[in-house]
Amino acid sequence: xxxDHKQIELETVLKKVDDPELPSVSVVDLxxxxxxxxxxxxxxxxxxxxxxxxxxxxxxxxxxxEAVEQVDWVESCDVTFSFRHKWSxxxxxAEGKKQLKKHGVAPPPESxxxxxxxxxxxxxxxxxxxxxxxxxxxxxxxxxxxxxxCRNPFEAMKPVIDYSAV
Amino acid sequence: xxxxxxxxxxxxxSSYCEALTExxxxxxxxxxxxxxxxxxxxxxAPHIEEDVSFSSITQNTxxxxxxxxxxxxxxxxxxxxxxxxxxxxxxxxNAIYLExxxxxxxxxxxxxxxxxxxVIRQYLYETFKKVKLxxxxxxxxxxxxxxxxxVLMEQTYHLAHWKTWVWxxxxxxxxxxxxxxxxxxxxxxEFLDVLELGPKANDMEKHQLIVAESDxxxxxxxxxxxxxxxxxxxxxxxxxxxxxxxxxxxxxxxALATLSEVYDQDKxxxx
Numbered sequence: 001x002x003x004d005h006k007q008i009e010l011e012t013v014l015k016k017v018d019d020p021e022l023p024s025v026s027v028v029d030l031x032x033x034x035x036x037x038x039x040x041x042x043x044x045x046x047x048x049x050x051x052x053x054x055x056x057x058x059x060x061x062x063x064x065x066e067a068v069e070q071v072d073w074v075e076s077c078d079v080t081f082s083f084r085h086k087w088s089x090x091x092x093x094a095e096g097k098k099q100l101k102k103h104g105v106a107p108p109p110e111s112x113x114x115x116x117x118x119x120x121x122x123x124x125x126x127x128x129x130x131x132x133x134x135x136x137x138x139x140x141x142x143x144x145x146x147x148x149x150c151r152n153p154f155e156a157m158k159p160v161i162d163y164s165a166v
Numbered sequence: 167x168x169x170x171x172x173x174x175x176x177x178x179x180s181s182y183c184e185a186l187t188e189x190x191x192x193x194x195x196x197x198x199x200x201x202x203x204x205x206x207x208x209x210x211a212p213h214i215e216e217d218v219s220f221s222s223i224t225q226n227t228x229x230x231x232x233x234x235x236x237x238x239x240x241x242x243x244x245x246x247x248x249x250x251x252x253x254x255x256x257x258x259x260n261a262i263y264l265e266x267x268x269x270x271x272x273x274x275x276x277x278x279x280x281x282x283x284x285v286i287r288q289y290l291y292e293t294f295k296k297v298k299l300x301x302x303x304x305x306x307x308x309x310x311x312x313x314x315x316x317v318l319m320e321q322t323y324h325l326a327h328w329k330t331w332v333w334x335x336x337x338x339x340x341x342x343x344x345x346x347x348x349x350x351x352x353x354x355x356e357f358l359d360v361l362e363l364g365p366k367a368n369d370m371e372k373h374q375l376i377v378a379e380s381d382x383x384x385x386x387x388x389x390x391x392x393x394x395x396x397x398x399x400x401x402x403x404x405x406x407x408x409x410x411x412x413x414x415x416x417x418x419x420x421a422l423a424t425l426s427e428v429y430d431q432d433k434x435x436x437x
Contacts, residue, residue, distance in 0.1 A: 051320055058360025083233070083312045086319065088315070114322050134215050135323055136222035144218070160319050 006038050006048045009071060014045075017067050020059045021139055026058060029160050031091025034082060041075035043068050047086040051140035051160075057081065086162045105142065106156035122147035122154045130154075169375050170307050175239040185369035186307055187241060188259070189376060192364065192410060193298075194234035195260035198250060200291055201227035202421055203264070205282075212281060216413045230317045234246050249430045255418045261360040261409040263353065264291065265418040273424075281344040283334060286353050289328040290390065292361060297326055297385045298376070308376040329393055336395050349397055358402040361386065364410030390414055 014036070015028045026149050027033055027047070035046040045064060049057055061079045068077040089108035092100070097107035106120040127149035133143040135158070142155045170176050176183050204224035211217045235246035243249060264287070268278035268347045299321065302314035361383045363370055383402075391397060407413035407434045 051226060051229065052233055052317060053226035053320075055225075081308070083316050084314060088319070113320075115326060134218055135327065136219035138218075140222055140226045140320070158323065162315075162319065 002040065006073070007036060009068035010036050010038070010043065010068060013084055014064065017060075017063050020063070021057045022100065022103060022105065024026050024103055025096055027064065029093045029099060030098030031087060031093065031096070032060070037086050041048055041073060043074055043077040045077065045079045045080050047079060048085050048091070049081045049083070050087050054141045056139075089157055090160045090161060092157070100157065102138060104154055106145070106160040108157045112161055114161065118159055121143065121153055122150060122152065123156075124152050125150040167247075167306055171243070172309070173237075176307060178239065181369060182373045183241065185366045185373050186310070186375055187238065187243065188309070188364060188366045190234050190238050191259040193359050194231050194238065194249070195258050196264055196291075196360070197227050197231035197234065197295075199258075199421060200264045200288075201225075201231065203266075203268055204288070206268055206277075207279065207284065210273075210277055210279060214346070219327060225319055226320055227324070228360055230321075237313065240309070248428075250265060251426045255414040255422065256412045258412065258414060258418060258422075259364065259410055260418075261356075261362075262404070262406045262413065262415060262418075263287070263356040263360055263409075265409070265414060265421055266356075267420070280345075281356050282335075282349040283338070283352075285328065285331045286349040289325075289332045289393070290353055290357060290403060291320065291360065292325040293388045293393075294382070295321060297382055297389065298409050301377045301382060305376060310375070311353065321331045323416050331334050347396060350394070350396075354398040354400060355403045355405045358403075358407070359404035359408050359410065361402065362404070362408065364408070364409050366382075 011028065014033055015026045017027050019025050019027060019030055019032075022030070030050065032047050032050065033045065034048050035044075037044045037046075045068070047060070047064070058155075064079050065077050068074055079148075081097050092107060100107050101123040104123055106123045109118045109120050112118050117132070119128075119130060119132065121128055122145075125147060127147055129148045130145050131148060132143065133146050133153070137144045137155055141158055141160075143158050144153065145156055170182070176186055178268055201224045204220055204227065208217060208221050208224075211220050231250070232246060235249045238244075238249055239246045266283075266287075270286060271276070271278045281353075296318070299314045299318040303311050303318065305311040305314065334344070361379070363376070363379050363382075367379050370376050387397075406415060
């Protein structure tokens with residue numbers, strides 16, 4: 001099989017591996033897959049961790065490895081997390097944002113300045129009339145908000161952007 | 167500046183490696199103990215929203231400690247889990263003020279914890295952590311610089327949280343002001359230990375792992391002056407000793423015993 005075909009096949013497989021805490025949102029659409037290398041029947045995947053305290057990383061590693069090893073021509077796959085490249089919420093794809101909303105989680109705001117307050121639209125009714133209940137939520141990457149229009153509580157992904165020290 | 171790109175390269179210069187190892191232990195042990203004390207507030211914080219916030223901050227901070235222990239693991243110091251759980255108090259490099267119990271009593275029995283102590287400690291610590299991280303993003307050891315940048319992006323939420331608490335309480339009732347002030351005064355007598363880099367401080371600077379201790383301290387003082395209404399007039403002290411030298415109190419012994427209780431029952435368990 002040609003190299004290009006291998007890459008496409010692997011990407012298709014990886015798009016089916018969901019974040020265990022965000023069912024329906026794949027690790028590819030979250031922007032966690034940095035590099036996929038193939039060497040004959042061996043695959044090496046470099047991933048970018050989201051939050052440092054995320055307990056799901058080990059599960060993600062196992063799920064990615066298992067999914068890739070089920071591909072016919074793959075004999076082994078290793079997964080490494082690299083801190084050389086920074087994960088930020090800008091890495092989430094359009095598809096990822098769509099799936100997050102379906103899951104009741106608002107995608108992070110587009111233009112965020114570190115340290116500043118932020119707001120997002122309600123993922124259920126689209127209203128702008130929302131309020132921040134808690135910057136911190138059930139996982140390190142999420143916050144808790146409330147929609148004053150449809151009166152649903154909802155979660156939003158915290159904006160995290162790469163910025164340089166002053 | 168010569169950039170050191172890997173653990174293998176760092177190990178070729180013993181003076182560099184020793185200073186780096188020492189710095190990493192301080193960073194890891196500080197985050198480790200401060201997040202343990204934070205975790206003891208779970209279920210006891212002033213309100214349920216604070217329980218959610220504080221436990222999230224604590225979990226994330228423990229994640230930061232893990233990153234530093236992993237860097238130590240790469241340098242051949244042993245497995246991260248072992249470094250976190252099995253090192254006796256005299257091997258720990260965290261500052262003494264950070265190991266101090268949250269108040270009287272114990273978590274399981276009668277926890278008479280003091281929120282003013284926690285707010286002041288978390289605020290002073292997170293501010294210093296930010297100052298240190300900013301310096302570390304320019305470290306000659308690239309794996310550390312990368313880690314610092316990662317942590318810095320997440321930590322901004324932690325600092326903002328404690329700044330809010332300080333700001334609100336010091337603009338609140340007389341009781342709140344008095345209690346905060348008395349804990350700040352207490353912190354002033356111990357915090358110098360947190361602000362120090364220990365016996366290898368000069369080597370750390372020489373190898374450009376981090377900037378000079380005095381620069382860090384100056385920047386920290388400038389930052390806290392922007393938020394704290396009253397700053398004690400006395401000079402900063404380290405009245406309980408120097409954790410950077412491996413000096414510690416009974417409070418650390420208690421913390422480690424509690425923390426490692428489950429781990430010690432079956433060291434080979436897979437979680």
